Amino acid sequence: MLSLFACAEAPEEIKAEAPAKSEATPDGATEAAEEAAPAEEKTVKAGFVYVSPVGDAGYSYAHDLGRKAVEALDFATTSYVESVPEGADSERVIRNMARKDFDIIFTTSFGYMDPTIKVAKEFPGVRFMHCSGFKKSENVNNYFGRIYQARYLTGLVAGAMTKSNRLGYVAAFPIPEVIRGINAYALGVRQSNPEAEVRVVWTKTWYDPALEKDAAKSLLDAGCDVIAQHQDSPAPQEAAQEAGAYSVGYNSDMSSFAPKAHLTSAMWNWAPMYVKTVEQVRDGSWQGDQALWWSMRDGVVDIAPMGPMVPEDVKTMVLAKRDEMMNGVDTVFAGPIKNQQGEIAVPEGTSMTDEEMLGMTWFVEGVVGSAE
Known part of the structure; x- marks a missing residue:
């Protein structure tokens, strides 16, 4: 656990609310319908894995508010799976998302760390963000807040x-x-x-x-x-x-x-970090093997x-x-x-x-x- 996190620059304030453009998918995820984007713009497909039900309070609820801020972006679509136990089940869900050509996958629980690292090795073209852990690689970053x-x-x-x-x-x-x-x-x-x-x-x-x-x-x-x-x-x-x-x-x-x-x-307010990360994926500035530990000053x-x-x-x-x-x-x-x-x-x-x-x-x- 002795990995050193680096503070990120303060992100821009997120004010947009996510529109209601999600629908249930057969595998239990909730996947947003992709909207047409101009040819010169890249559409970023972001996936989220939650350890508990989204509900109307708590940890996964807070993460999902951040997801909705990403969903509100003109150039992004999102999908999530909730109530995923840590361990083998999470590895299966993460791998299933990677197979569906997601550009970036956010795995939001500490116990998802090893499954995230394992799947990331199998899909080097997919970017992964693991919350609260300490293991990183060329296509896996850690993130958390103070x-x-x-x-x-x-x-x-x-x-x-x-x-x-x-x-x-x-x-x-x-x-x-x-x-x-x-x-x-x-x-x-x-x-x-x-x-x-x-x-x-x-x-x-x-x-x-x-x-x-x-x-x-x-x-x-x-x-x-x-x-x-x-x-x-x-x-x-x-x-x-x-x-x-x-x-x-x-x-x-x-x-x-x-x-x-x-x-x-x-x-928690995950919106600034999630929006900034997806913007980096879109413009090509996202880099792996990083650790982000944002503060109250950053709005997280x-x-x-x-x-x-x-x-x-x-x-x-x-x-x-x-x-x-x-x-x-x-x-x-x-x-x-x-x-x-x-x-x-x-x-x-x-x-x-x-x-x-x-x-x-x-x-x-x-x-x-x-x-x-």
């Missing part, structure tokens, strides 16, 4: 709102991506409330609403009064509202699922509007920190930072490098639970 920035901001909110000083975190898998997000959230929590702790429960799944809700309930039963998540469904949000606690969503704005509980969400990550229960002084404090990030100032993992054992892991006057953040396998002080 969601830890948004995590930190949501932590600032949560730390200010807890009464019990116990916050729960329903987490998917103990990989650097998830651990990094938990740590950023905990650093934000402790900045607002140095006495608070973040308790982590692992579900070992990306999308299982029933299991996610049960995990949230276990944290609520342990005295946690704010529930955050690295999961695809809003089930932890619903559990928090049912218990009269607060919640912090992920991937998309989850306020509609728990309006009485929802403080804010750490959100942000937080949802804070709920009405959040005091104005807290909102002002959080938005001031957000403004710093929008101006390119990122001090989330600046020292001094201690690990769970109370040892200095990041000395004062230093900051973690991208390589160190991307390979993070340890928890910061204030997190309760194992990072394994």
Whole structure:
């Protein structure tokens, strides 16, 4: 996981909404009808593979909003397959897309990494973009966003709102991506409330609403009064509202699922990155063996509007920190930072490098639970 990502230049703002020009295809994908393009223009055919249902919230929903921004382009058509398990099933779906002459295929889950690399070797003329992984090749790039920035901001909110000083975190898998997000959230929590702790429960799944809700309930039963998540469904949000606690969503704005509980969400906006990538395919500037790690300043990550229960002084404090990030100032993992054992892991006057953040396998002080 020690691959070093490079920041991309800020993309242009995406304002267009995707027209309704998709229809179901026999293999279970949803494929957009191709429109006639001028002879001098190249039509780019882009495919997307999702690990969970698109639905109306969560990880795949956020990716699909990005796909719709691509679909809105005059020179692009898109297709997607949802609810594809990691492993052999994903390899089959990715290979099926490659056989259909897609120009670029976006594989959006960490566990799609090895299948993507394998299929890419078989189809050197097809470009692939793998989300959150670290393996690359001449026709495979990695991409992700600095969601830890948004995590930190949501932590600032949560730390200010807890009464019990116990916050729960329903987490998917103990990989650097998830651990990094938990740590950023905990650093934000402790900045607002140095006495608070973040308790982590692992579900070992990306999308299982029933299991996610049960995990949230276990944290609520342990005295946690704010529930955050690295999961695809809003089930932890619903559990928090049912218990009269607060919640912090992920991937998309989850306020509609728990309006009485929802403080804010750490959100993805994949449209700028997806549109920029497809434009590069079209004009021939796309290059393989690259790693992209875009930031809040690039428009890829942000937080949802804070709920009405959040005091104005807290909102002002959080938005001031957000403004710093929008101006390119990122001090989330600046020292001094201690690990769970109370040892200095990041000395004062230093900051973690991208390589160190991307390979993070340890928890910061204030997190309760194992990072394994």
